[in-house]
Amino acid sequence: MKTIEVVAAVIYNNGTYLATQKGDGPFRGQWEFPGGKIEIGETKQEALIREIKEELSLTIEVEKWICTTEYDYPTFHITMHSYLCRMIEGKPILNEHQALKWLPAKDLNNLKWLPADIKTVRLLQE
Numbered sequence: 495m496k497t498i499e500v501v502a503a504v505i506y507n508n509g510t511y512l513a514t515q516k517g518d519g520p521f522r523g524q525w526e527f528p529g530g531k532i533e534i535g536e537t538k539q540e541a542l543i544r545e546i547k548e549e550l551s552l553t554i555e556v557e558k559w560i561c562t563t564e565y566d567y568p569t570f571h572i573t574m575h576s577y578l579c580r581m582i583e584g585k586p587i588l589n590e591h592q593a594l595k596w597l598p599a600k601d602l603n604n605l606k607w608l609p610a611d612i613k614t615v616r617l618l619q620e
């Protein structure tokens with residue numbers, strides 16, 4: 495099975511975390527942490543900063559690693575690295591997603607997350 499390596503940004507601001515809703519593809523309508531695949535020659539931090547600029551026109555600072563999750567989807571395996579990130583400039587703009595929400599940790603459970611994200615959400619709630 496194909497493996498993809500992805501970075502996800504858990505962006506916090508004023509006691510809330512940013513969740514984004516996928517706008518297309520097989521997981522349309524489900525929620526994720528913004529991010530994407532690491533490109534060749536890039537560090538995880540560089541990939542995160544690039545993806546968040548592309549997807550949300552936002553400048554972030556990567557603060558700390560949260561967890562790495564391995565998950566088998568029916569057609570691929572994902573290795574996903576989640577990082578806590580701080581917003582340093584801009585206001586999120588939906589360049590790719592259909593919606594976003596800023597939520598306190600206790601409310602993150604109300605969303606339908608991509609299966610690979612469940613562990614990250616649980617850790618934020620501990």
Ligand SMILES: Nc1nc2c([nH]c(=O)n2[C@@H]2O[C@H](COP(=O)(O)OP(=O)(O)OP(=O)(O)O)[C@@H](O)[C@H]2O)c(=O)[nH]1
Pocket residue numbers: 498500501502521525526527528529530531532572574608609610611
């Ligand atoms: N960004 C992101 N992707 C996730 C999360 N959880 C999860 O399963 N994924 C999966 O990881 C993959 C990320 O690919 P992507 O399509 O967002 O990455 P990308 O922007 O580099 O893609 P591209 O090749 O279409 O340009 C998708 O299959 C997505 O469904 C998450 O929390 N954030």
